[in-house]
Amino acid sequence: MNKRKAAIVDENRNLSVVDLTTKEVIFSEMGVDGVAFNCDFEDLIAYSVKGLLFVKCSTFPPLNQKIQGDVIGFKGCKLFLLNENALQTIDI
Numbered sequence: 396m397n398k399r400k401a402a403i404v405d406e407n408r409n410l411s412v413v414d415l416t417t418k419e420v421i422f423s424e425m426g427v428d429g430v431a432f433n434c435d436f437e438d439l440i441a442y443s444v445k446g447l448l449f450v451k452c453s454t455f456p457p458l459n460q461k462i463q464g465d466v467i468g469f470k471g472c473k474l475f476l477l478n479e480n481a482l483q484t485i486d487i
Contacts, residue, residue, distance in 0.1 A: 400437060402430045410442060422451070429465030429477070441469045441487075448474070450487060 400421070403411045410427040411420050426444045433439035438453045443466045451457035462485070464478030476483045 398432075398437065400432065402432060402440065402442075404430055412440065424449075429467055431466050431469040431475075434468075434470045439469065441466045441474055443476070448476075448485075450474075 399415055401413050401415055403413065404427050405411075408426050408428065410422075410424045410430055412422040413419070414421050422440075424442065424444070428443045428445070430440065430442040433441070439450065441448060441450045443449070443462060443464070446461060446463065447459050448462040448466065449457040449459045462476060464476035464481075464483060466474060467477045467482075468475035472486050474485050474487055476485065
C-alpha cells in the first residue's frame, strides 16, 4: 500500500503533515509530543499535545480530550499511548 501523506515532528515539536504527491504541507500544529496516522484510514490522524489528545479527519477541525501519555500508534478505533514506561490503549 502506498502512503499519500507523511507526518513530521521537528526538534521544536512542530508537526507538519505533507502530501507526498504535491509536497505541500496540508496541516501543521505546534507543541506536538506524539503523532500517528490510522493504519486503516490514512485521512485520520491522532496527535498529543501537553496531556491532550487530538483526532483529526481530513480537513475537518480536530476533536480533543484529556489523556495521559503520548500517541505512538493508531489502528482502527484503537489508539496506543506511551505513558512513561507503560503502554495503554484507548478506544475512540
